[in-house]
Amino acid sequence: MTSITAGESKREVAQPRQQSQAVNVPQVDVAAPNRREFLYYIWGASMVLLLGQATAGLIWFALPRFKEGTFGGVFNFPPERVPLLGSNPVSEPSGRFWVSNTDAGLVSLYGVCTHLGCLPRWEEGRSRFECPCHGSKFELNGDYIEGPAPRNLDRFRMTVTFEDGTTAEMNDSGxxxxxxxxxxTNIAIDTGSLIRGQANA
Ligand code: FES
Structure with a gap:
């Protein structure tokens, strides 16, 4: 017959109480954020959203958005407006350019003086552009004649389409x-693509 000591009897009595405590401990989900962490997440998400919006806004304003037919964009110059060879150039004020038909071909000139930015006028009697501000003068093709202007008139890049479907694009020298x-059949003048006039010799 097995005898029970006083110490063994105490352990047997204590065991049921330990089991009972384990059952009653509330279950805590360690992965769930507490209130402070949750606020941090919200703050972080708000900052990311704010930065994203600021970046998108910056890109939106930084990128040029010129419509066709407005200055800075492409103008489709009507072929019927092309001047006769060697005759007075034709002005397109909304595009700030002149179209000249010279012995060497067609050219589109930026109508702003290369000195200080005044608007040269075509003087029909003298067959040249003259700037009203300080008297710079330019030929029909925009070449410098005299005055304080440091270079020829600038040009806008143009592409001419012919009846047979071929096209000719102005080169980088203008x-x-x-x-x-x-x-x-079509003349496309890109007022967003300026070719700087050649400096005076
Ligand atoms: S701005 Fe044209 S000559 Fe000075």
Whole structure:
């Protein structure tokens, strides 16, 4: 027969109480954020959203958005407005340019003086552009003649489409586009693409 000591009897009595305590401990989900962490998450998300909006706004304002037919964009210059060879240039005030038909071909000139930004006028009697501010003068093709202007008139890049479907684009030097008697169906003048006039020799 097994005898029970006083110490063994105490352990047996204590065991049921330990089991009972384990059952009653509330379950805590350690992965769930507490109130402070939750506020941090909200704050962090708000900051990310704010920075995203600020960046998008910056890009939106930084990128040029010019519509066709407004200064800074492309103008489709009507072929019927092209001046006769060697005659007075044609002005397009909304695009701030002149179109000249020279012996070397067609050219689009930025109508702003290369000295201090006044607007040269075409003087029909003298067959040249003259600036009203300080007297700079330019030829039909925009080449400098005299006065304080440091260079020829600037040019806008242009693309000419001919009746046979071929096109000719102005090169990086801004050389006139020869027409050579071909019929023109479209002239696209990009007022957002300036070709700087050659400096005076
Ligand atoms: S602004 Fe044209 S000559 Fe000075």
């Amino acid at each position: 050389d006139p586009i020869p027409l050579e008697g071909r019929r023109v």
